[in-house]
Amino acid sequence: MKNEIYNELCKIPMLDAHTHIDASHMCARGLHDILLYHMVISDLYSAGCPEGSRLSEEPGEAEIEQRIKSALPYIKHIQNTSCFWGMKTILCDLYDWEEDITEENWRKIDAVIRAKSEQKWAKEILGKTNIKRVSTELWRGHGGLHDEVFQYSLEWAFFTRNQWNTYDTALLELEHAWNQDIPGAPLGVTADKESLNFKKKIKDIDDVAEAVRHYCEKIPYEKIISTASHLSTDITYAPVTREQMVEALKNRAGAGEIERDIYANYINELYYKALSEKSAKIVLNYSIGAEPLPYESGSKLRTETVFELAGLIDKYKNLNFSFYLSSQHQNQALCTLARELPNVSLTAYWWHNFFPWSIRQLISQRLDMLPANKQVGFFSDAYCVDWVYAKAMIVRKQLAEVLAEKIAQGQYSFESALATAKQIVYETPRQLCYMEPSDF
Numbered sequence: 001m002k003n004e005i006y007n008e009l010c011k012i013p014m015l016d017a018h019t020h021i022d023a024s025h026m027c028a029r030g031l032h033d034i035l036l037y038h039m040v041i042s043d044l045y046s047a048g049c050p051e052g053s054r055l056s057e058e059p060g061e062a063e064i065e066q067r068i069k070s071a072l073p074y075i076k077h078i079q080n081t082s083c084f085w086g087m088k089t090i091l092c093d094l095y096d097w098e099e100d101i102t103e104e105n106w107r108k109i110d111a112v113i114r115a116k117s118e119q120k121w122a123k124e125i126l127g128k129t130n131i132k133r134v135s136t137e138l139w140r141g142h143g144g145l146h147d148e149v150f151q152y153s154l155e156w157a158f159f160t161r162n163q164w165n166t167y168d169t170a171l172l173e174l175e176h177a178w179n180q181d182i183p184g185a186p187l188g189v190t191a192d193k194e195s196l197n198f199k200k201k202i203k204d205i206d207d208v209a210e211a212v213r214h215y216c217e218k219i220p221y222e223k224i225i226s227t228a229s230h231l232s233t234d235i236t237y238a239p240v241t242r243e244q245m246v247e248a249l250k251n252r253a254g255a256g257e258i259e260r261d262i263y264a265n266y267i268n269e270l271y272y273k274a275l276s277e278k279s280a281k282i283v284l285n286y287s288i289g290a291e292p293l294p295y296e297s298g299s300k301l302r303t304e305t306v307f308e309l310a311g312l313i314d315k316y317k318n319l320n321f322s323f324y325l326s327s328q329h330q331n332q333a334l335c336t337l338a339r340e341l342p343n344v345s346l347t348a349y350w351w352h353n354f355f356p357w358s359i360r361q362l363i364s365q366r367l368d369m370l371p372a373n374k375q376v377g378f379f380s381d382a383y384c385v386d387w388v389y390a391k392a393m394i395v396r397k398q399l400a401e402v403l404a405e406k407i408a409q410g411q412y413s414f415e416s417a418l419a420t421a422k423q424i425v426y427e428t429p430r431q432l433c434y435m436e437p438s439d440f
Contacts, residue, residue: 001407005417006400012422013132013437015429016388017347018153018228018285018324018379021136023145026122028386031110032064034090035071035101037387039354040083042296047077052295054189068110072103082355086390094125094386123149123440125385129392132426132437135379138224139185148440153285154219155228156183159267162232164292166193167255170263171202178202178211183218189292205246212270221280225434226322230287232264233301237308240265272316283320283345283433288334289327290351299352301327310337317343322376322432324350331362335369345432347376354381354391359398367402367420376433377424399425 028034038054045052051070056063078084091097095116097109126134126149138152157173166172175198176187187196202208219227231237240262248255248262255263275284288305290297313321322345323334338344346366349359366375377399380391403417412420429435 002400002404005403005407005414006397008418009396009400009421010130012418012426013130014378014392014425015433015435015437016131016134016378016380016382016392017226017376017429017433017435018381019134019136019388020140020381020383021134021150021385021388022140022383023136023142023150025117026119026146026149026385027117027125028090028113028384029117030064030114031101031106032059032068033384034087034113034386035075036067037083037087037383038296039351040078040087041071043078043081043083044071044074045295047074049074054295068106069103072101072106075101082394086387086394089390089393090386094128094389119146122385125389126440129385129389131385131388131392132439133435134385134388135225135433135435137185137228138183138220146440148438151435152224153226153228154183154224154282155186156219157215158186158229159271160232160235160237160264160286161230162234162260162292163193164294167257167260168252168263169260170267171208171252172196174208174211174215174267175200175202177215177218181218183220189296202249204249205242208245208249208267209270212267212274216271216274216278219280221278221282224282226283226285228285228287230290231305231309232291233289233305234260234291235264236261237305237312238265240269242266272312272319276316276318281434283322285322285324285347287324287326287350289325289330289353297326297351299327301325301330303330303333306330306333306337310341313337313341313344319343320432321345322347324348324379325362326351326353328353328358328361331365332369335366338370338374345374345376346370347433348379349395350379350381354394356394356398359395360402363399363402364405367406372420372423373428373431375424376429377421378429 036055049071051067095112134149135151135153137155141150141152157177159170159173163169178200179198244262245266248259251259289301291300320343324347325334338346349362378395380388382388406412407417
């Protein structure tokens with residue numbers, strides 16, 4: 001039954017609601033884009049590899065070679081992981097490579113991948129995956145190089161994302177955008193505060209208002225279908241007065257957790273108030289349930305956060321919110337939010353939830369608790385279409401497992417199971433996320 005369902009699921013088109021794919025290099029540029037995808041780097045780092053940071057956005061040949069060689073001795077230790085399964089699937093299905101990767105042969109498979117690294121091949125991969133449209137960061141579209149493939153999300157400033165040992169992050173994020181005339185790349189997951197040298201800096205409450213106004217005016221609403229940001233659970237979400245913000249700004253140099261929360265809440269509310277006055281059709285996507293560690297993040301979500309957010313979201317009923325969850329234990333709580341707040345939906349499985357056992361549990365719980373038009377069943381979070389392929393395969397296999405179980409217990413018929421699957425991976429992202437399929 002599971003295999004039959006899986007085969008039918010592969011025939012159902014999917015829409016990828018969130019990626020970081022760059023229009024100038026949609027598929028893997030070499031082995032590094034597959035082997036050193038950041039989720040695999042975490043596996044390798046855990047296994048003992050000395051390198052835990054992400055690759056540079058545009059790595060040079062010296063960096064690529066050094067990082068691959070550094071990783072090679074540790075590949076044998078991660079062959080049990082689902083990230084390795086994804087990597088193996090890419091190499092086998094897309095590049096006909098079934099050998100172990102070693103010091104002696106890695107250049108050979110690297111050359112194979114590089115030889116196929118062109119936009120035509122990227123579209124062929126999407127065809128094999130049966131993906132009909134992809135959402136990526138606006139700045140990665142490079143002015144519309146492949147609008148037939150992409151729709152766009154604004155991932156520019158993260159007013160409610162905490163950073164490792166940094167307490168004025170919301171101000172830094174706002175300054176980052178205030179110093180740009182058009183939306184650019186966001187600050188990194190672990191931004192180096194000391195390297196930031198903004199010309200315009202926030203000194204007082206009037207600067208905050210001006211910077212938020214600038215941010216909202218520079219959003220190209222006609223070019224995007226969504227925004228993408230993060231809601232840190234380390235922040236306590238509560239109303240903040242103007243007076244509290246004025247005092248907190250005076251203590252920026254010595255800011256701590258109290259000031260951090262004041263900055264984030266005040267700026268975020270100004271942002272929501274401005275957005276609520278617009279008539280733009282966009283969804284506000286938020287990752288939630290992962291907090292920064294020195295290189296990446298760990299799964300973390302306070303139980304109080306969900307209901308703090310409920311109060312905030314309910315104030316802005318004309319804004320549409322969708323959550324990417326990375327904390328297994330709070331899925332039920334978020335489902336209750338989506339059941340009771342009409343402007344809340346849930347989108348797929350993010351970072352620390354993107355593992356087969358977790359995906360199955362989330363799918364099963366959400367299918368039981370939420371209408372199919374309030375849940376989006378897939379996003380890859382990939383940086384190249386090769387990883388879209390692998391992640392789509394993993395999700396389809398877990399979805400087949402869940403649907404087979406529900407058919408076996410009499411909850412669904414075979415036909416209704418497939419109809420539900422099509423709803424969450426194709427119809428809901430069309431209706432809820434404003435995605436439009438394309439044959440490119």
